[in-house]
Amino acid sequence: MIDFNIPPHVGTELDYIKEAIQNKKLCGDGPFTKKCSEWIKNEFNVNQVFLTTSCTHALEMAALLADIKEGDEVIMPSYTFVSTADAFVQRGASIVFVDIRSDTLNIDETLIEDAVTPATKAIVPVHYAGVSCEMDTILDIAKHHNLKVIEDAAQGFGSTYKGRPLGTIGDFGCYSFHETKNLSMGEGGAILFQDNTLQEKAEILREKGTNRSKFFRGQIDKYTWMDYGSSYLPSDLNAAYLWAQLEAVKTIQEDRMASFRFYNDKLKPLAQRGYFEQPVIPEGIEHNAHMYYIKLPDLETRSKLITYLKKKNILSVFHYVPLHSSPAGQKFGRFHGIDRYTTKESERLLRLPMYYGLTQDTKEYIVDTIACYFTGQY
Numbered sequence: 001m002i003d004f005n006i007p008p009h010v011g012t013e014l015d016y017i018k019e020a021i022q023n024k025k026l027c028g029d030g031p032f033t034k035k036c037s038e039w040i041k042n043e044f045n046v047n048q049v050f051l052t053t054s055c056t057h058a059l060e061m062a063a064l065l066a067d068i069k070e071g072d073e074v075i076m077p078s079y080t081f082v083s084t085a086d087a088f089v090q091r092g093a094s095i096v097f098v099d100i101r102s103d104t105l106n107i108d109e110t111l112i113e114d115a116v117t118p119a120t121k122a123i124v125p126v127h128y129a130g131v132s133c134e135m136d137t138i139l140d141i142a143k144h145h146n147l148k149v150i151e152d153a154a155q156g157f158g159s160t161y162k163g164r165p166l167g168t169i170g171d172f173g174c175y176s177f178h179e180t181k182n183l184s185m186g187e188g189g190a191i192l193f194q195d196n197t198l199q200e201k202a203e204i205l206r207e208k209g210t211n212r213s214k215f216f217r218g219q220i221d222k223y224t225w226m227d228y229g230s231s232y233l234p235s236d237l238n239a240a241y242l243w244a245q246l247e248a249v250k251t252i253q254e255d256r257m258a259s260f261r262f263y264n265d266k267l268k269p270l271a272q273r274g275y276f277e278q279p280v281i282p283e284g285i286e287h288n289a290h291m292y293y294i295k296l297p298d299l300e301t302r303s304k305l306i307t308y309l310k311k312k313n314i315l316s317v318f319h320y321v322p323l324h325s326s327p328a329g330q331k332f333g334r335f336h337g338i339d340r341y342t343t344k345e346s347e348r349l350l351r352l353p354m355y356y357g358l359t360q361d362t363k364e365y366i367v368d369t370i371a372c373y374f375t376g377q378y
């Protein structure tokens with residue numbers, strides 16, 4: 001069976017994990033965690049970077065740092081992963097879902113302002129498939145209504161909007177380094193922000209509510225409980241895995257981009273004949289080839305194609321049942337406006353295998369099999 005995803009592995013991970021063991025520092029904020037966060041700071045020109053145990057936890061930290069409270073409203077797309085909403089629901093906020101654009105499947109920036117009420121505190125753009133949301137418009141609305149912008153850049157590591165790395169544009173940015181992402185540490189993530197005045201609060205939050213980070217830097221003699229906190233810092237073993245990937249980031253991203261281009265070029269004739277639609281990348285946006293999807297005409301065609309591909313040993317998947325139609329979505333949120341595209345697009349999207357190291361033979365077999373399904377011939 002052709003896997004849908006294989007976790008990225010470049011070959012140096014074990015050496016670095018061994019080094020972490022030799023360092024006798026397995027807990028959080030060891031040498032590898034520091035190397036990874038410094039790398040992201042320098043490469044993406046951002047003041048504050050904290051590795052976390054997941055993007056879910058990065059989003060939870062962002063909700064706490066943005067001071068989201070009971071009764072607040074947070075605007076986001078419904079076409080997203082549950083964690084985007086969970087982090088704010090945990091703070092007692094209610095979620096206001098806004099429809100997506102049919103081209104990028106990102107939140108439709110032209111519909112956001114109408115969803116703003118006196119209770120609105122934040123907008124959470126999700127950069128679907130590593131393709132940026134229309135950030136200039138979103139930032140303008142946020143500025144005008146004094147709202148925080150928290151980028152869910154779980155899939156957006158290495159992508160840019162008008163030259164700016166995703167995750168560094170809003171007030172907070174959140175990455176995922178889950179095994180399904182371009183770069184991985186098994187489970188993991190990061191929170192990024194520019195505002196240095198929030199550094200201490202973030203450190204305390206991430207270290208169980210204590211000022212242990214200050215203690216480790218030798219700035220205080222003993223550490224104590226300062227405020228509410230949790231344990232959001234990953235083991236240095238995981239960071240060692242991520243460090244290997246950061247060193248090889250160019251190779252990983254180029255490999256994925258080659259696969260994206262291959263799919264896109266080879267499937268174009270079928271798209272031109274109207275069998276399905278291909279991804280759209282708006283101008284000014286560099287994406288990271290996080291995924292390759294096609295959009296079939298409807299749910300039935302998608303289900304039939306999935307079954308056919310499975311018979312041919314190819315695993316293809318879809319995701320995101322719109323949050324507003326789930327039991328929790330109904331309990332914790334509401335959809336503002338009309339659902340023109342969220343449900344429709346979610347029912348016809350199909351993701352093809354995409355991972356670092358996808359071989360030429362495998363890619364060819366996948367596109368040939370899809371061609372065979374639609375035209376009856378290789």
Ligand SMILES: Cc1ncc(COP(=O)(O)O)c(C=O)c1O
Pocket residue numbers: 054055056057080081083084126152154155175176177178188189
């Ligand atoms: C858009 C989005 N946000 C958040 C997450 C959560 O990431 P993690 O698994 O690192 O918690 C995911 C996971 O796939 C995601 O796709």
